[in-house]
Amino acid sequence: MEEDRLWKFSKPEWLNSVWARNTGVYSAGALFAVAFYVMLDSAVWSGSSRNASDVHVKFVDWLPLIFSSLGMLIINSVEKQRLSADSFSYSGSGVAWKARVVLFLGFAALAGGMAGGVTVFVLKFVVPGVQMPALSMGIENVVSNALVGLSSVVLWVSQNMEDEYSYNLSL
């Protein structure tokens, strides 16, 4: 284990505990909730009496978040151990290849959602010159997509922690 380490700094011991893994999964859910409610806040604010402008949140504004969430679902549904299993005897024919294709689709959906959030922000809010209280709807769109990405990173890292943990336990 220690000899085929690539990096100079090893992972600290406490990262492999059950506690750290559970905290990671909980905080991934919390981050996703923050992302969803930031987007919902922009939609609710758009319909409320405080919105004096003509700009309103439509279905187009929700599309980037839908794509980001879809990408997160795909990425975290793939079994990570199949990625490194390249030999035929270990994983059957081409499972690693299929896993890479599906993961690529998931990351493409996630990055596409982020890019879509920036696109909506630029085309709908910056180019027409929307002023600040209504501009916050566009900012919230970008922020929520970034938070979905952050949440999927946290979930990915904590699931990898879990693999290390179960490996240590099975020894």
Add this chain to the structure above:
Amino acid sequence: MPAAGLKTIIALSFVLAVGFLLVILSCALFKVYYPLLVVGTYIIAPIPNWICSRCANPDDFVESSGAAVLDLGRFFTGFFVVMGMALPIVLAHADLIRVEAMIMSIVGGLLIYGTIISFSMFFHEEQEF
């Protein structure tokens, strides 16, 4: 974990009553009853954990699908806990409730959820293993 005696039960029920008092006051003082949603959110928050711990076998380390189901339950529990805090903020930002009502319902909801968590920590200890 110290032994859960009568004092624990009394303190927990007192905190639960204060939490409900804060949430109901935040509704009734301003005649807007949206913050009652917070109570429902915190009550359904532990349910995904319960369901998924029934579905999965945590001793099964060879096939990690059981751990995946447990992780799904934890993910949704974290989602619902943050939902209880984010819902009053969204309502207050859209001018549906007042800021005072937002603060009262968040504090009351956290007290209610803390009561549920500590109650299950004190009295369901034997199910841990």
